[in-house]
Amino acid sequence: MTWISKSTTGFGLLLLAHACYSAHEHSALQSHRAASLSSLPTTQSGSTTSLPIDITIETVLATLMICLGLVSGTSRLRPIQWRVWAGQIEREGEAGFTNSSGEVEKDYVGNPFRLLESRPGFVDIRKQRKEFAEWVKGQ
Structure with a gap:
């Protein structure tokens, strides 16, 4: 593999790791928020939110960069x-x-x-x- 393909793959892996960490933090914050809201006497409990669009886009771009780096480095x-x-x-x-x-x-x-x-x-x-x-x- 050339240094361009290695750096592209490495940067894609770094972005993917960041997206995974962000998704984990988002789910942890949502579960903490749901736990704190369930202690309040309200009728709106059990509401779930989806993953933010920026984390989804970062995950897709990271996956595409990894694929591009691996394909460009093959013989x-x-x-x-x-x-x-x-x-x-x-x-x-x-x-x-x-x-x-x-x-x-x-x-x-x-x-x-x-x-x-x-x-x-x-x-x-x-x-x-x-x-x-x-x-x-x-x-």
Whole structure:
């Protein structure tokens, strides 16, 4: 993650913590107010108030900032099709899989066709049988 995405995420987390604290304080004040009003001889008890709009807006903005910071700090998406991804590895090599700090990403494995290219070809049983028969006759 770059410093911009980290700072955006951090600021969003700070705003979210402040919104949570404000919501907690609001509910504590409302419960204290309801307790003090219930001791008075009035007919209006049990009235509830919703969360103030500024706390709601702060919560939504903080959540959006956190999402923006996390999304901006992610690496590029890889192709879904394996053959496209393997072609990208063959064309670009390690240079195509370096992150923002210049290090090769941990999911880079090199040429995925390396195993297929290094395996032996098909075995010709008839040729081996003929060579073995000639070897036996030669002894």
